Amino acid sequence: MLQSIVSYGLAVGAVYALIGITYNVMYSASRVFSFTAGMLGMLGGVLGALFIQRMGLNPVLGFVMVLACGAVLGVVTEILTVRPVLKSIEQHLYVLSTLAFALMIQQVTAIEWGTEAQPFPTLFPPAEGWLDQKFWLPLLACAVTIGGLEFLYRKTLIGRAFLAIAEDSYAARALGLPETWLRIASFALAGMIGTLAGFTGAQMLLAFFGNQSILNFYGFVPVALGGMGSNRGAVIGGLALGLFQQAANFLVGGIFAAVAVFAVFIVVLLLRPEGIAGASTARRV
Amino acid sequence: MLSDNNQVSQIGKEKTTMRIRRRQVLSGSAAGAVSLATGLAAPAIAANEPIKIGYLPALTGPSSSTGVGINRGVQLGIEAINKAGGVKGRQLELIVRDTQSDPTKAVNAVSELTQRQKVSMIFGPVNSGEALAATPLIARDKVPMLHPCWVDELIDVKKYPMAFRQAPTNTQIGGGANHYVVDVLKLKKVAVISDTTGYGTASVNTYVPMLKAKGADVVYTNHIDAANPDLKPEMLRMQSAGAQVIMPWSVNAGFLSRILNTRGAMGWDVPVVGQTTLGSGQTKALLEKPEYWNKVYSNNFRKCCYVNGKLEPKTQEYLDQLKAAKIEFADTLLWWVALGSDAANLMADIFKNAGSKPEDIVKYMNQVKDWPGVYGTVTWTPQQHNGFPDSEVVMCEVNSLKDGAFNLAPGYAS
Numbered sequence: 001m002l003q004s005i006v007s008y009g010l011a012v013g014a015v016y017a018l019i020g021i022t023y024n025v026m027y028s029a030s031r032v033f034s035f036t037a038g039m040l041g042m043l044g045g046v047l048g049a050l051f052i053q054r055m056g057l058n059p060v061l062g063f064v065m066v067l068a069c070g071a072v073l074g075v076v077t078e079i080l081t082v083r084p085v086l087k088s089i090e091q092h093l094y095v096l097s098t099l100a101f102a103l104m105i106q107q108v109t110a111i112e113w114g115t116e117a118q119p120f121p122t123l124f125p126p127a128e129g130w131l132d133q134k135f136w137l138p139l140l141a142c143a144v145t146i147g148g149l150e151f152l153y154r155k156t157l158i159g160r161a162f163l164a165i166a167e168d169s170y171a172a173r174a175l176g177l178p179e180t181w182l183r184i185a186s187f188a189l190a191g192m193i194g195t196l197a198g199f200t201g202a203q204m205l206l207a208f209f210g211n212q213s214i215l216n217f218y219g220f221v222p223v224a225l226g227g228m229g230s231n232r233g234a235v236i237g238g239l240a241l242g243l244f245q246q247a248a249n250f251l252v253g254g255i256f257a258a259v260a261v262f263a264v265f266i267v268v269l270l271l272r273p274e275g276i277a278g279a280s281t282a283r284r285v
Numbered sequence: 286m287l288s289d290n291n292q293v294s295q296i297g298k299e300k301t302t303m304r305i306r307r308r309q310v311l312s313g314s315a316a317g318a319v320s321l322a323t324g325l326a327a328p329a330i331a332a333n334e335p336i337k338i339g340y341l342p343a344l345t346g347p348s349s350s351t352g353v354g355i356n357r358g359v360q361l362g363i364e365a366i367n368k369a370g371g372v373k374g375r376q377l378e379l380i381v382r383d384t385q386s387d388p389t390k391a392v393n394a395v396s397e398l399t400q401r402q403k404v405s406m407i408f409g410p411v412n413s414g415e416a417l418a419a420t421p422l423i424a425r426d427k428v429p430m431l432h433p434c435w436v437d438e439l440i441d442v443k444k445y446p447m448a449f450r451q452a453p454t455n456t457q458i459g460g461g462a463n464h465y466v467v468d469v470l471k472l473k474k475v476a477v478i479s480d481t482t483g484y485g486t487a488s489v490n491t492y493v494p495m496l497k498a499k500g501a502d503v504v505y506t507n508h509i510d511a512a513n514p515d516l517k518p519e520m521l522r523m524q525s526a527g528a529q530v531i532m533p534w535s536v537n538a539g540f541l542s543r544i545l546n547t548r549g550a551m552g553w554d555v556p557v558v559g560q561t562t563l564g565s566g567q568t569k570a571l572l573e574k575p576e577y578w579n580k581v582y583s584n585n586f587r588k589c590c591y592v593n594g595k596l597e598p599k600t601q602e603y604l605d606q607l608k609a610a611k612i613e614f615a616d617t618l619l620w621w622v623a624l625g626s627d628a629a630n631l632m633a634d635i636f637k638n639a640g641s642k643p644e645d646i647v648k649y650m651n652q653v654k655d656w657p658g659v660y661g662t663v664t665w666t667p668q669q670h671n672g673f674p675d676s677e678v679v680m681c682e683v684n685s686l687k688d689g690a691f692n693l694a695p696g697y698a699s
Contacts, residue, residue: 001521008515116567117539204514206539206571214512250518255481255508 005246013242014138018197019219020234028166029186032094038216039102044198049207053121067192074191109209120202134203141200335378339398341409344383354617358625372636388418399426405641429646453673459492461678467499469696476528480511480535488534511540516547542571549577556580564683578684582694585681589620590693603659614689627658
């Protein structure tokens with residue numbers, strides 16, 4: 001039982017964490033919560049199965065194409081659903097625009113791909129227990145992503161430019177930083193991370209259009225738990241969510257597992273509204 | 286319902302190949318339909334204009350694979366009848382409106398068919414969701430209706446006196462599975478589970494009391510989130526409760542395949558008995574090992590099942606005609622196609638005997654007794670418009686698919 005809780009919990013948690021990071025990367029660049037994160041995750045699985053299983057492409061080429069599609073969708077998201085509403089961000093119109101775009105893509109996927117879950121190709125030789133790709137692949141993807149982002153943000157000039165935009169976009173623009181291009185790049189990066197989450201988790205979650213709403217929802221929980229904009233918090237929150245969810249499956253089961261997860265989520269937010277790793281913000285008086 | 290259990294959706298392919306297949310079938314002579322029509326090809330009677338049949342299949346959209354399969358049978362049957370001279374010299378004219386798996390589209394189509402096209406009868410919708418929306422409107426416009434949907438509430442002789450069903454009800458489907466578990470397999474300790482959809486929860490709530498009434502001990506019951514990737518906790522609970530058989534009620538292939546994969550990985554050798562999606566191509570495609578499909582039994586229909594490797598002579602003759610016409614069964618099931626052919630032939634028989642006036646049609650349909658279809662036998666009375674006999678609802682071995690049909694599950698007296 002313990003092995004099942006830990007292996008499934010960490011693997012699912014890693015997928016949630018990656019979706020949480022996707023939210024964060026888009027949020028940092030635009031102050032917009034784009035509800036396209038789940039869509040990207042769903043497409044990671046569907047496009048992976050399409051390219052590798054159905055079209056018979058080499059897995060490496062298929063993987064690269066999935067990430068490329070994610071990047072393109074990220075850019076399209078920025079242009080179509082985020083940029084037009086940035087000027088009136090306080091009205092939160094982005095909720096509608098991003099959600100509408102995500103639902104549109106989901107419907108197209110349902111029509112073209114089908115409404116039934118479909119298998120995702122086995123990329124590595126089948127193995128037992130922890131060595132099965134469905135357990136270690138999402139964890140590896142999560143580790144590589146968080147490591148890569150840390151390197152990008154702390155060691156590279158472009159990464160620092162991203163942080164500058166996230167910190168204060170007006171000041172960054174005054175310094176001559178190309179805010180629009182950096183935002184586009186952030187959304188492209190988020191698109192790649194989102195599809196990576198779906199691709200690596202598809203052995204568990206299957207290539208299924210309905211994964212969008214699940215990932216949108218459960219991917220948001222680590223962001224809220226970990227603190228908005230905090231990637232480390234999202235990883236901790238995601239893994240904790242996965243483990244708790246799986247433990248609840250064993251202990252209470254059925255639909256009560258989901259109830260248990262959200263009960264704890266609400267309690268945590270009541271006790272610490274800024275999230276586990278989020279910083280309290282001072283209010284001007 | 287003819288539930289939303291998609292097999293393989295190849296709608297585009299279907300559209301491009303249907304015409305060829307129909308011609309092939311016609312040239313190969315669909316003897317069942319022709320033999321019916323031969324008796325009908327009498328000299329033209331008073332009216333020579335075509336008899337209009339409104340037809341509401343779901344040919345596109347997420348629940349369309351069933352409709353696509355049924356449509357093959359309907360089109361083949363109608364064309365064969367017309368080629369042989371029609372009904373008393375009158376051609377049957379199908380006015381097809383694709384519901385696109387959308388109840389709203391079905392409702393709009395009903396208004397057009399009943400009020401503008403003035404059809405004599407409506408066949409369909411073929412999915413329960415659309416039928417639930419369309420049936421009250423068809424009843425309001427007083428047009429006779431024939432459909433193959435399973436939801437019990439779709440037939441009510443008081444509310445819908447002109448609606449008739451040629452297929453089993455959900456209660457019969459569940460009853461067939463319960464009969465197999467309790468009376469044929471002689472298993473008493475049953476785990477009954479479902480996903481959290483309306484269909485799943487309603488099925489469990491209906492079938493569990495039926496099982497208990499048959500003397501079964503329902504040791505475990507639960508509604509499970511179909512998106513949960515790991516069903517091992519649920520399976521362990523069923524196992525520790527002493528379940529000898531699992532009955533999952535869901536049309537979600539992902540959910541069902543996870544049950545079978547987990548059962549296989551646990552090495553738990555209990556039978557799984559349930560709905561037709563257990564035997565669908567989508568469920569098979571999601572299995573981690575082919576042998577995980579062993580000891581899985583899904584609902585099916587006696588006349589379309591192999592018994593000791595053989596179909597009933599009439600069904601075999603029908604299958605031979607389809608095979609001679611090079612009909613592929615890779616993307617459909619025999620009972621879907623046969624159901625469509627039965628509907629066409631049944632309606633032709635009704636028009637032959639009752640003409641095309643609504644009240645005459647209903648009066649005749651109320652007296653149909655043991656009408657011998659390829660898919661099933663139909664009997665209606667003024668008090669009972671559910672026409673399918675319990676005895677023809679059976680279970681089949683899902684890993685025995687051949688030419689669109691399955692072996693009868695083990696244990697039945699043939």
